[in-house]
């Protein structure tokens with residue numbers, strides 16, 4: 254049994270790879286940082302390998318797709334992603350396009366090609382890592398990031414229903430966590446003002462739910478409560494509340 258995890262050099266991806274290995278999967282670890290990937294590789298209890306790929310770049314995404322198809326992977330975890338803090342007016346367009354390439358385009362292309370293979374083989378699991386951000390109407394001060402995660406949520410849910418009607422043995426899930434203690438903040442230029450979960454807890458929780466065919470996976474009681482109560486608010490009110498939470502994330506003191 255083989256799994257491929259993108260963004261396996263750090264955070265949730267690293268911990269999902271380690272957990273998948275612990276339960277018997279050979280794991281292909283994908284990211285840019287070779288040193289960190291080798292550190293993760295040394296922690297696996299099964300066979301594994303690293304694949305250096307920059308998912309901003311099409312030919313690198315093609316390389317990951319080819320590897321997935323050649324190896325006939327049983328599990329695909331589209332986890333690599335990052336955020337960028339700041340107002341839409343001021344934020345750097347090139348960096349936003351890079352984010353869209355990693356968080357959206359790479360996820361879209363991998364999901365499509367691996368899904369087609371899994372459908373033909375009639376089996377497999379695809380877990381797309383979105384965020385609780387993807388369940389919100391929008392995310393002022395992290396607008397592009399929230400939009401990318403909404404895309405991942407919407408794409409995966411649409412595909413889920415098409416797949417269900419085909420009575421296939423392919424299983425699709427999305428992971429929608431709130432704050433998790435990883436490198437995310439450092440990369441995004443932000444900090445959390447809510448209590449964060451540990452990435453090893455989220456990784457294990459997500460993988461176990463995925464294998465139970467859970468469609469929308471939300472770890473943590475507080476985030477579940479928040480998502481439940483947000484349904485009672487109108488969109489404009491909710492956006493104001495999200496802005497007030499996000500604005501505090503900008504101060505690093």
Ligand SMILES: NC(=O)c1ccc[n+]([C@@H]2O[C@H](COP(=O)([O-])OP(=O)(O)OC[C@H]3O[C@@H](n4cnc5c(N)ncnc54)[C@H](OP(=O)(O)O)[C@@H]3O)[C@@H](O)[C@H]2O)c1
Pocket residue numbers: 259260261262263264265266283284285286287289306307308309332333334335336355382383384385429430431432433434435436437438440452
């Ligand atoms: N932390 C949170 O609070 C939180 C909450 C909800 C959702 N998420 C989502 O969880 C996922 C994992 O994030 P994390 O929190 O674990 O953050 P992290 O520790 O910063 O890990 C991000 C991973 O993505 C990889 N990555 C980033 N850019 C890449 C690129 N261009 N090409 C290939 N790989 C790339 C990084 O590897 P390299 O740098 O080695 O390439 C790293 O392995 C992301 O999709 C994030 O949006 C995080």
